Amino acid sequence: MIQEAVSVLPGVGPKRAQTLAELGIFTIEDLLSYYPFRYEDIQEKNLLEINDQEKVTLKGVIVSAPVVSRFGYKKSRLQFRMMQDHAVFMVSFFNQPYLKDKVEVGEELAVYGKWDAKRKSMTGMKILGGKQTEEYAPIYHVTKAIRQSTLVDLIKVAFEKFGEQVTENLPAYLIEKYRLMPRKQAMRAMHFPKSPAESQQAKRRVVFEEFFLFQMRMQGLKQSERSEKNGIAIRYDVERLKQFTQKLPFELTDAQKRVTNEICYDLRSKKHMQRLLQGDVGSGKTVVAAIALYATMTAGFQGALMVPTEILAQQHLESLNQLFDPLEMTTALLTGSTKTKERRAILAGLQNGEIDVVIGTHALIQDDVQFAKLGLVITDEQHRFGVNQRRVLREKGLHPDVLFMTATPIPRTLAITAYGEMDVSIIDQMPAGRIPVKTSWIKPKQLEHTLDWAKQELQLGHQLYVICPLIEESEALDVKNATEIYEHLSEYYAPDYQVSLLHGKMKNTEKETIMEEFKDNQSQILVSTTVIEVGVNVPNATVMFIMDADRFGLAQLHQLRGRVGRGSDASYCILVASPKNDMGKERMKIMTETNNGFVLSEKDLELRGPGEVFGFRQSGLPQFLIADLVNDATVLEVARDEANQIWQIENWRQQPAFAPLAQVLKPTETGETYFD
Template identity: 75%
Template sequence: MLQEPITKLSGVGEKRAQALADLGIETIENLLNYYPFRYDDIKERNLAEINDQEKVTIKGVVVSPPVVNRFGYKKSRLQFRMMQDHDVFSVSFFNQPYLKDKIVLSEDIAVFGKWDGKRKSLTGMKILGAKQEGDFAPIYHVSKAVRQQTLVDLIKKAFVHFGDQIEENLPLSLIEKYRLMEKKEAMYAMHFPNTPEEHHQAKRRVVFEEFFLFQMKIQGLKKEEKSEKHGIVIDYDVERVKAFTQKLPFSLTNAQKRVTNEICRDFLQAKHMQRLLQGDVGSGKTVVAAIALYAAVTAGFQGALMVPTEILAQQHLASLNQLFDPLEIHTALLTSSTKAKERQEIIEKLQQGEIDVVVGTHSLIQEGVDFSNLGLVITDEQHRFGVNQRRGLREKGFQPDVLFMTATPIPRTLAITAYGEMDVSVIDEMPAGRLPVKTHWIKRGQLEDALKNARIELEKGQQMYVICPLIEESESLDVQNAVELYEELKDFFSPDFVVGLLHGKIKAEEKEEIMGAFKDNEIQVLVSTTVIEVGVDVPNATTMLIIDADRFGLAQLHQLRGRVGRGQQASSCILVANPKNELGKERMKIMTETNNGFLLSQKDLELRGPGEVFGFKQSGLPEFVAADIVADANILEVAKDEAQSLWHKKNWQLLPEYAGLLAYLKEKDPENQFFD
């Protein structure tokens, strides 16, 4: 069994098992799936054909005894000379003095390292043993307790003793359609390829399998959520909804009309709506939410809008109340600071159906909050929910339609992966008249000039945000922190303007007070960490100054920039950064060139990868072993289409061709009954 513990392999005792467990290897299957992150080309080369700075293997004779020179704390340099044909060159190994015993005068040796053509020298990385097989050496992520060779030996041993238990889990039709390697062959070639092409084919197979199995779960969830038995029909009053839309104080954009129609179509189907509404900062998602809530109420249902913070809940309620007729739609606010007596009244009115729309924080899904006839739940900025958390929202005793809203533009590849069980609507157009925020990148030495310009804006009665990445001193990051910056800016702007400070360690109540004071213009300059990222609407704030901007991702910088430019005046975002590399400079440049959040998030994904952009732990994104949702986006699309196609096949679970696939899915995900 591949699920056997790693201790079943000879040579793995308790101590080594713990060291392997630290690498995430606890079973034989974990070990076989622990793929190299790169391969070194170790075929022997002649000096005449080697390029400068190339990593190569050179075989020759040792022509001088090895000498170890020590310098600094625990630093050393091992040096000797080699000869290939009639060419003599020097070899150096740094901080590996123990290799001295492997170097014997007048004997043949093969060294893998980096060639310096100008100096005619090799900086050694490893000495290759006589038993080296093939031209490619797999390189794994290892630790001090587990060496490369140890891991290679264990993997070879696992293939010998357990290789026959690797069973095919993809249907033959897919293997033939895409000319995929068989599973066992592909797994072996991922570790020990004979040629680059063999590795390419092995990786194609492994990546497709990872995406396909994940999408089988996601599409199964989607089918289950949309099944007739779960759904409700929100048979809204078309004429009333039209009249409501026509009375709005502005015209809807074409994009707003399109996504509103998509939501309304879902309402009329006896299937569960599970839709993600993406829209850039300021694209008008709240209006779409208001129309959806109004439509649900005209059908006799209640609506709930759940947001992350109290101040955002208050802001949303104020926006809805401006749009709704108070005689027609009864609204309420429910948060953790709602007083006990008022809270009880609201809960009773919700149970009796006297409240049509309730806005609140997580308090809405706590025990004891019951509705008379809840038809629609909208969650705003909950894009960090994973698949199972989103599902949990549905299982609070209600069966409402759900609309998730996010202002974090998610590229298509990420949406397919993280939100595969949802339908996705996109508002990709800005309302007319909204002024784009002008973005400037300056170096640290220009900060004082920027602050002088900001003072001119403040003198006109406007306000500014100042954002920095850390709260306190950090030895590991040379970043100016919020507390220190707050003190400096207080000196700079006093006594004319009030400077406030906001960061994650301030208690929630105090945070709300500070944000309230900023909104009311009692504070003119707000120094903050990124807690402001999803925040309150302050139309009077026209300047966003971001210190050490190169420490942030593009998507995050764009979110921060979206805090300004919410009023009638022109606004600006100033990025203060001295990037140390080309990647950092490229990111600053991109920010000054576009205000398109979707373009930025795609760039962020390409430059930094999904783990850094969203943080796997918060977002519920799966961690794939070999697959990369950016580099392998085309395979992800194909895998999604194939999984969808299979779920549309009636009773596919009963067909013999899918027995291996079904057994594998059940073993990996026993809780999901839709595989039965």
């Protein structure tokens, strides 16, 4: 690691050092590894071989004096004519009057810019000089305070002065096994490639290096978290657990049985459980959670179930109380709106061990919540937690086992990245007899006709959801808002059916009252924003309209659709949208073709990328410089397997073959990690 500050380079004073710091460049190592995100082909071309609007480099002799004309505030145009093989064309540079000094009649010049075939002219971007040797120009992410050319010059100087200090950080056997470019050569070729082939090989090396170092850190975290000294063995009563599962009002699917066995194996082990349970909407994760909590209770430990909303917490409490015998299991609900007196009683019950299972929101991880003997923590829909945030839960009690559940199917690529420190269980089977939701896409002008059709469902005694992206009118977005829709439907279905409105700006008590009324069929139509996305369970609701559906990602549309089809009747999801672009149209098409959340999540990842799907800030996903989680997914898997194998070697850090790697992975003095 070349730790000298960039300020050692000539031309980098305090002001420029600050500008570089804004790009994340503090040291020479940072500068050398600040790679371009693309390259421009600046090979000189002939006028006869170029296309309209193509960015090209043209070389020729200047045949007219440069003229600068000014218009508007600080706006100018520099124009001159060039000749290539007897063909004369005009070159224009906007707002770069200082280039006039580089243009002399009779001199040869190479100009890079965009070609306009109709006008037979070029809009210049940069002057490359008469003797053009490089064929590819690196393009970097920069700010207004620093030019591309300045950054390139600094990188060149850094290579001249410090290039020999670049050391290898991968084990030699991996370089040989995957035919990777040595690090020093790859670094230089990333900035100054001699050919597309060299650029490709350099990128291949850098992608592997980024993924591999990340996976080394993840696997290390997994090893330390799972070590025996960190865990507790929950020796549950096998016979009681068998009796409990036999008394369930339904037969478990094979997938439920498989994941239950995986979880129970982890509970009995001394190693600290860190497991992610993925299951599509309606696949039966709650009953798996109930079995795990029951098992924990039979071993004399307490369990906690944390969920994102109070509505969902209440629902889970009701579901679990239907499965648990109240004489055998004591449950409690703890949320932000729990009254002070009741809260005090619950805290006392948790501390003295009278309460076996507590269900709640983020209120569960507050400092004053103390447990007598916490053995298992389950969090539902916390897929937006980053690595460090997830750690908060593990510090409650004596390192309780941790099970994360999500109904947002996460593509394998993201699961092994964002949850690299966990084991993953998947419920990939739906309970028998569940009828898939039929999804249709209609244009806004077909809405009235479809609302008329929905009356048939209402006449059968069923209910319907109408989901809108916004609460009130917004000039920024041309979307149907919840208030407007609510007023329209109240009038449309009057006086036969009751319409209610639910949105995020309401108080929790108000939301709960509206949801309870809808669950009790006191209102038949619920107009809502996406607050109903997670966990709301009304089996009698058979129709869902999603207004401006193209505003939502596939994963969110699938989550919303999962609110219907929860009973035994056929259910319908109507996507109302008029997408303006191909991506929007593609999303609507995919939604009508499949009900499989895992297929949808992969498609969502392809269409929108990991940042959009997960939201980088919340998820703890690293922002790789060059590697791409979608396009380089295979490399990620290879890197993970190789990292895993190294961590299986006892005291690998002490072995000479891994000395450079051990040096790179040394924890920093500030305790920084790769994570959020």
